[in-house]
Amino acid sequence: MGNLQQPNANDATQTSNRSRSVVPCSGLCTRCMDTCRGNCEVFKSSFRGREVIYPGPFGEMTAGGDKDYPIDYSHLNIQGYALGAKGLAEGVEGNPDNTLFPMVDTETSFGVTNRIKMRVPIFTGALGSTEIARKHWDSFAIGAAISGVSIVCGENVCGIDPGLERDSSGKVTHAPDMKRRVEAYRRYREDGYGDILVQMNVEDTRLGVAEYCVEKLGVETMELKWGQGAKCIGGEIKVDSLDRALELQSRGYLVTPDPSDPAVQAAFRATAIKQFERHSRLGFVDEEGFYAEVQRLRDLGAKRVTLKTGAYPMRELAMAIKWASNAKIDLLTID
């Protein structure tokens, strides 16, 4: 089996090889020239360090993985059939007149006790604190609302909001961007169809995002999250001002390079450092803690509690399915 993805050059990192001949396992050009003017990842990172691993330009694009798996959905084929129909009402026989495709009912619902209907079985991906998600929220929210499907608001939306207000114990009292997001979806939502799910990670929990969303904004569905962004690294966003970096650090986020370090501050002023990365924490889930958190959210007034997990190995997958079943959560998404 050949390489599934060529390393060392990718449009996501805005890098490319000088030569057409490339060593498959390293991604280096077959002739790596001392006169090269770039621009592979090795070349670029010798100047810009780990900054290169971030897809860019930040805030203006969405990156996908282009690993070419040996099996993918393109190998599946939907086979048609010449007669017969499924899903008709009890006792109704299919015929050419009652099986026209616009008659198909795509409606579905999710939830255990407080079920919510959807026109079609679609959720958006989680649109969280990235700049691209913030900028295009209205398009997604209104589109989801008028289509009768659900939208997922990702983590850290309150935590990175420049307009965030907190009380003396650090809990959210006002988060204008979260409020805007909830209102944009609600304004166009067809009654009874679709819902907005708000995700929570460690930092959101510490900031009291659930209390704010459920009690002040009337959000009905809170989503717990096992891992986010770059999973164990938890990297999602960048900021390009020292003040913003210090602000996020003061709100409990891991910010790299350390904006409190005088040497880093001097490097930023000299433009050697242009941006800071904001990372969030790994949750360290445990069974009793999970059940307690689900109950806490229900006690706050959340009508539905859902769980989304990352692409984890078998251990976490088994934990997610078993614990979610035991806690009777309303939806489990395996991402």
Ligand code: SF4
């Ligand atoms: S430094 Fe230049 S020549 Fe060497 S692998 Fe990178 S792009 Fe190719």
